[in-house]
Amino acid sequence: MKRFKTLLIAAAAFAAFSSVAMADIVFGTDAAPYPPFTSQNAAGEWEGWEYEAMLGVCAEMNEKCTMVPIAWDGIIPALLEKKFDGIFGSMAMNDKRKLQINFSEMYYDSTTVVIGPKGGEKNFTPETFNGKTIGIQAGTSNANYVEKYYVPTGAIVKAYKGQDEVNADLLAGRIDFIVADAVALKPFLDSSEGACCDVLGAVPMDVAILGNGVGVGLRKEDTALLEKINAAIKAFANKGGFEALSKKYKLEGLMLTAAKG
Amino acid sequence: MRWEWLPKYLPNLMFGLGITLQILVISVVVGFLLAIPVGLSQVNGSRFSKTIAGGFCSYIRGTPLLTQIWLLYYGIGSLFPLIPGMRENYMWLIRLDAYWYVLLAFTLSFAGYEAEIMRGAFLSVPKGELEAARAFGMNSGKVLRRVWLPSAVLKVLPTLAGEVIGQLKSTPLIFTVPVMDMMSVTSKIRQDTYLTYEPLLFLAAIYLILTFFITRLFAYFESYIPVRR
Numbered sequence: 001m002k003r004f005k006t007l008l009i010a011a012a013a014f015a016a017f018s019s020v021a022m023a024d025i026v027f028g029t030d031a032a033p034y035p036p037f038t039s040q041n042a043a044g045e046w047e048g049w050e051y052e053a054m055l056g057v058c059a060e061m062n063e064k065c066t067m068v069p070i071a072w073d074g075i076i077p078a079l080l081e082k083k084f085d086g087i088f089g090s091m092a093m094n095d096k097r098k099l100q101i102n103f104s105e106m107y108y109d110s111t112t113v114v115i116g117p118k119g120g121e122k123n124f125t126p127e128t129f130n131g132k133t134i135g136i137q138a139g140t141s142n143a144n145y146v147e148k149y150y151v152p153t154g155a156i157v158k159a160y161k162g163q164d165e166v167n168a169d170l171l172a173g174r175i176d177f178i179v180a181d182a183v184a185l186k187p188f189l190d191s192s193e194g195a196c197c198d199v200l201g202a203v204p205m206d207v208a209i210l211g212n213g214v215g216v217g218l219r220k221e222d223t224a225l226l227e228k229i230n231a232a233i234k235a236f237a238n239k240g241g242f243e244a245l246s247k248k249y250k251l252e253g254l255m256l257t258a259a260k261g
Numbered sequence: 262m263r264w265e266w267l268p269k270y271l272p273n274l275m276f277g278l279g280i281t282l283q284i285l286v287i288s289v290v291v292g293f294l295l296a297i298p299v300g301l302s303q304v305n306g307s308r309f310s311k312t313i314a315g316g317f318c319s320y321i322r323g324t325p326l327l328t329q330i331w332l333l334y335y336g337i338g339s340l341f342p343l344i345p346g347m348r349e350n351y352m353w354l355i356r357l358d359a360y361w362y363v364l365l366a367f368t369l370s371f372a373g374y375e376a377e378i379m380r381g382a383f384l385s386v387p388k389g390e391l392e393a394a395r396a397f398g399m400n401s402g403k404v405l406r407r408v409w410l411p412s413a414v415l416k417v418l419p420t421l422a423g424e425v426i427g428q429l430k431s432t433p434l435i436f437t438v439p440v441m442d443m444m445s446v447t448s449k450i451r452q453d454t455y456l457t458y459e460p461l462l463f464l465a466a467i468y469l470i471l472t473f474f475i476t477r478l479f480a481y482f483e484s485y486i487p488v489r490r
Contacts, residue, residue: 073448077457100455133356135439139452158359158439159449165335169439172338173348173355196342 024063025225027054027216028078029089031069032137032162035187036249037090038067049249053107054088056241057216060232073139073161076100079217085225087217090184092141094211102220104229106213107242109256111202112142115170115178115185118198130154135166135175142179145209150179170197179203183254213256233258266454267463270446277446278467280360281432284367284442289425292371297410299372300379314376321373327434329370334362334438359438371428378420382413415486422479426472443467 029050033039037050046067058065067088070078079087079101093103114124121128129150136143138159146157158175160166167188169175178185182202188194203210216233218226236242242257299317302310321329341347341355348355386409394408436444443464450460 073452074457076455077451080455081457138448159445160439161437168335169338172335172341173352174338 025058025061025065025086026084027065027067027086027088028070028075028084029067029087030072030075030162032072033164034090034184036251037184038088040069049245049251050088050090052245052248053236053242056236056245057107057229057232060235061228071161072137076217079219082219085218085222086229089217090181090214091217092211093213093215094141094144095208096144097211097217101217102222102226103215103217104226105233105258106215107233107237107258109213110181110183110254112145112179112210113182113185113202114200115180115189115197116176116200117196120177120198120200122200124200126150126153126155129177132156132176133158133174134177134179135160135169136179137161137163137166140180141210142181145203145206146179148206148209149203167194183251186251186254263454263456263459266450266456266460270450273441273446273449274443274463274467277441277443280440280442281435281444282471284360284364284435285425285429285432287364288367288371289428292368293375293421295368295372296375296379299376300383300413301405303376303380304383318373318377318380321370322377326366326370326431327437330363330366330434330438333366334359337362359440363435363438363440367428367431370431371424374424374427375417378417378424379413382416383409385416386412418479418483418486422476425475425479429468429471429475 029038034048034050036048038046038048041047051067054065054067068084070083072089075087075089075091076097078084087101090108091097091103093106097103126149130153133156134146134150135158136146138161143157143159146155151157158166158169160169163180163184166175166178166180167185170178171193177200178197182199185199189197189199216229218229237258238260240260243252246252246255246257299314302314303318306314390408390412391404394404399407432442433444435442436448447460447464451457454460
């Protein structure tokens with residue numbers, strides 16, 4: 001009996017402790033660093049435009065939110081398995097994902113661009129990539145775009161786990177081009193290593209694949225949370241919150257954020 | 262359970278299986294052949310070759326395979342831009358597929374582990390046998406070929422099955438570099454279908470079947486080679 005009591009106390013203590021540690025809303029994001037949006041510094045603290053946007057949106061909802069890192073290729077199944085409450089991770093709202101999950105209103109939008117060596121062909125067509133190697137991050141809408149438009153015209157695709165590794169192999173000369181989000185590649189192109197390369201131009205739009213911007217991904221049944229987040233995004237936008245963050249991270253003009261009003 | 266994706270992705274899975282098996286078989290065969298001189302020089306070599314071989318084994322056994330793969334692939338890749346004239350003259354080397362880096366990493370890894378085992382096996386051959394061989398007038402090369410090496414390999418054989426299975430189970434690490442092994446194909450299926458359980462279950466089943474065949478293959482070898490216990 002005594003042992004049972006001790007066990008009970010231990011269980012109660014554990015329950016109390018774990019409920020304290022749990023945040024109200026938990027958002028999942030790519031475990032691989034995705035600067036300037038979401039990345040963890042050496043101390044393991046989150047930073048970036050998107051992390052601060054999440055804090056801003058959560059402040060509007062009066063909720064305490066935390067961010068958890070999840071491997072990008074399994075992030076939607078993990079959401080459906082209720083490992084966390086939503087995806088706050090630069091997820092493009094494309095048609096395929098909309099079949100599985102709901103999206104909030106767009107909170108930012110960025111263009112998909114081709115990055116290559118400085119002075120490369122700016123007026124590229126799908127035929128430009130014939131026999132060339134394109135690096136992409138696996139599981140992204142940009143990857144699907146390359147598969148649909150550039151693989152049929154003879155491009156060779158190399159799929160990497162994280163954007164960092166794609167950039168590293170462009171530097172090494174192992175790939176000719178990167179197809180990625182303009183904003184996400186900005187820190188790399190601004191760095192001394194990235195001096196080799198430049199944005200050659202935006203790819204022609206395909207909304208079905210690339211999606212109409214980035215939204216918070218939520219389970220289909222969580223409609224109350226969806227409405228709450230939509231209202232909070234609107235409120236944060238009206239305050240100029242997103243714009244202030246874009247200014248802070250020097251991303252003005254590179255991305256569209258949720259409109260005011 | 263949903264399996265309707267299986268027919269569509271079966272060719273990709275077979276391709277991935279081929280890559281995994283290629284890397285497994287080549288790394289085991291070449292790695293074992295490398296392990297013999299490395300193991301021998303730890304036992305019988307000069308001080309210099311003992312240090313080199315011992316250092317190699319310590320590095321391989323003392324660092325994670327993932328680190329070794331990344332050091333080879335991304336580490337060497339990061340050196341390319343620093344070498345003048347590299348892009349002009351050695352583009353083929355730059356463009357060398359990640360497959361070759363992975364193959365090298367897995368071969369060296371298997372060689373390192375196996376060399377340590379071979380070292381023990383060489384040492385465990387009774388001195389009397391070697392002395393008897395020498396007494397018959399064999400030179401040291403013949404002693405090695407006819408007595409020392411066969412005896413050592415026979416001692417290693419029962420552990421080899423386990424080592425090969427261990428190597429097989431390391432192959433999903435290929436997935437961390439841009440090579441389409443079975444794990445990468447499974448990951449692609451997961452991204453396309455948003456299914457988690459079924460593709461992983463299928464992958465686990467393939468690994469289990471492979472393990473079964475490796476076990477049987479080595480059991481067959483052992484039954485045909487007399488091993489004194």
